[in-house]
Amino acid sequence: MFYGHSLEDCLIYQARSKNKNWLQRPAGYTKKVGAERAEKTKDMNLKEFQDRALKEVKAYLGHLTEWRDKAARNPELEIPFDIKAWEKAEVGRNYLPKKDGLSRPLPVFCLKIPTGGGKTFLAVKTTDLVHSIYLKRQNGLVVWIVPTLQIYRQTLQRFFSKISLAHR
Numbered sequence: 001m002f003y004g005h006s007l008e009d010c011l012i013y014q015a016r017s018k019n020k021n022w023l024q025r026p027a028g029y030t031k032k033v034g035a036e037r038a039e040k041t042k043d044m045n046l047k048e049f050q051d052r053a054l055k056e057v058k059a060y061l062g063h064l065t066e067w068r069d070k071a072a073r074n075p076e077l078e079i080p081f082d083i084k085a086w087e088k089a090e091v092g093r094n095y096l097p098k099k100d101g102l103s104r105p106l107p108v109f110c111l112k113i114p115t116g117g118g119k120t121f122l123a124v125k126t127t128d129l130v131h132s133i134y135l136k137r138q139n140g141l142v143v144w145i146v147p148t149l150q151i152y153r154q155t156l157q158r159f160f161s162k163i164s165l166a167h168r
């Protein structure tokens with residue numbers, strides 16, 4: 001998720017906090033400890049539903065890239081590439097098209113994952129897939145929004161302990 005930069009190098013901004021010490025690593029964290037934790041989780045196997053979800057995301061992003069490129073080559077056709085990609089991916093759920101401020105298609109999708117199903121992990125992996133398959137780059141801004149300070153701290157702790165998973 002942090003593409004070429006360690007988490008320590010990335011700017012994480014918590015809007016609700018005016019405390020200058022707003023980025024606090026989990027207790028006992030050092031770069032060495034983080035690397036050891038990352039090494040332990042490196043060979044973590046995906047659960048069946050996680051693997052299936054990521055395969056569906058990859059397929060959709062592949063179709064999305066293909067249709068976006070077709071639309072770019074033929075702008076006079078005004079191809080709704082996000083809708084075409086969703087149909088081609090055969091997701092089996094309705095697609096709700098969105099537009100950006102310039103009225104261009106803004107592809108969106110949602111992963112529904114059960115409690116304890118690794119939502120944070122899948123979000124990081126999905127962000128990596130979006131950047132590598134659809135955007136064709138390994139950098140970019142990711143805004144991570146969580147509803148509570150507790151979830152923010154939990155998520156940050158997981159990023160520190162599993163940072164290498166984003167680069168698998």
